[in-house]
Amino acid sequence: MHAIFQDIHRLYRAGLAGKDCAACQLRPAHSRDGKEAAWSTQEVVEHLVLTYRNTGALMDRYIERNAPTQRRPHLKHRALQLLVIRCGGFPRGVRAPEAVVPGKTDLPAMTGDELSAWMKTELENLDAKLDKCSQLFGKQSFAPHFIFGPLTTEQWRRFHFVHARHHLKQLKRIRKQTAAA
Numbered sequence: 749m750h751a752i753f754q755d756i757h758r759l760y761r762a763g764l765a766g767k768d769c770a771a772c773q774l775r776p777a778h779s780r781d782g783k784e785a786a787w788s789t790q791e792v793v794e795h796l797v798l799t800y801r802n803t804g805a806l807m808d809r810y811i812e813r814n815a816p817t818q819r820r821p822h823l824k825h826r827a828l829q830l831l832v833i834r835c836g837g838f839p840r841g842v843r844a845p846e847a848v849v850p851g852k853t854d855l856p857a858m859t860g861d862e863l864s865a866w867m868k869t870e871l872e873n874l875d876a877k878l879d880k881c882s883q884l885f886g887k888q889s890f891a892p893h894f895i896f897g898p899l900t901t902e903q904w905r906r907f908h909f910v911h912a913r914h915h916l917k918q919l920k921r922i923r924k925q926t927a928a929a
Contacts (some may be wrong), residue, residue: 750878752905753871756912760793760867763919767860776925789922791850792915793863798848799911800870803904806891807877816890817898825897833896833906838914845894878904 749757764772767789776786787795810816821829831837858866881890882901889898893907 749872749875750905752909753875756909757864757868757871759916760912761864763916763923764789764793764860764864769857769859771926772860772863773857774922774926776922786922787850787918789860789919790855790858790863792918792922793867794850794853794855795844795848796912796915797867797870798850798852800874800908802847803908804874804877807874807881810891811877811880811884814884816885816888817892819892819898821889821897829896829899829903832910833899833903836910836913838910874908 772790773788775788775791832839878901884890885901887900887902889900889903891904892898893904896903896907899907
C-alpha cells in the first residue's frame with residue numbers, strides 16, 4: 749500500500765485500537781455547527797470507506813475506458829486544489845455529498861479493531877485501482893473530482909489523506925464529548 753495510505757491507516761488504527769462496539773457507537777450531543785446530529789466513530793469510518801468506494805468506482809470507469817478525461821481544470825479548480833490538496837486546508841462545515849453520508853451500508857455495530865481492519869481493506873482496494881490508473885495514465889490528470897476537477901493519481905491520494913486527517917479532528921471531538929458525558 750502507498751505510504752500516504754499507510755499513514756492514514758496508522759493514524760486511525762491508533763485512535764480505534766481496543767475500542768469496544770459501544771464506544772464506537774457513541775455520538776456527541778450535537779455536531780460542531782449544532783444544526784444536525786453528530787456522527788459516531790463508526791459513522792466517521794463508514795463515511796471515509798464510502799468515499800474510498802466512490803473514488804474506486806470512478807477509477808474503474810476510467811480504467812475500463814482506458815482513456816483520461818478530456819476536461820481541463822478551471823481557475824477555480826486550481827485554486828481549490830492548491831488550498832486543499834497541496835496545502836492541506838480542509839474547510840469545516842461542508843456537508844458530505846449524499847452518496848457518502850453514513851447509514852448506507854447497514855453495518856452491524858463494530859469494534860475499533862474491526863473498523864480499522866475494514867478501513868485498511870478499503871484503502872488497499874483503492875490503492876490498487878490508483879496504481880492501475882498510474883500505469884495507464886502516468887502523471888497526467890485523468891479523472892475529475894466533483895469539486896477539484898481533474899486530478900492526477902498523486903492528487904487523489906493526497907486528497908484522501910487531507911480528508912481523513914480532517915475527520916481525525918472529529919474523532920477527537922467525539923472522544924472528548926462522550927468522555928465528559
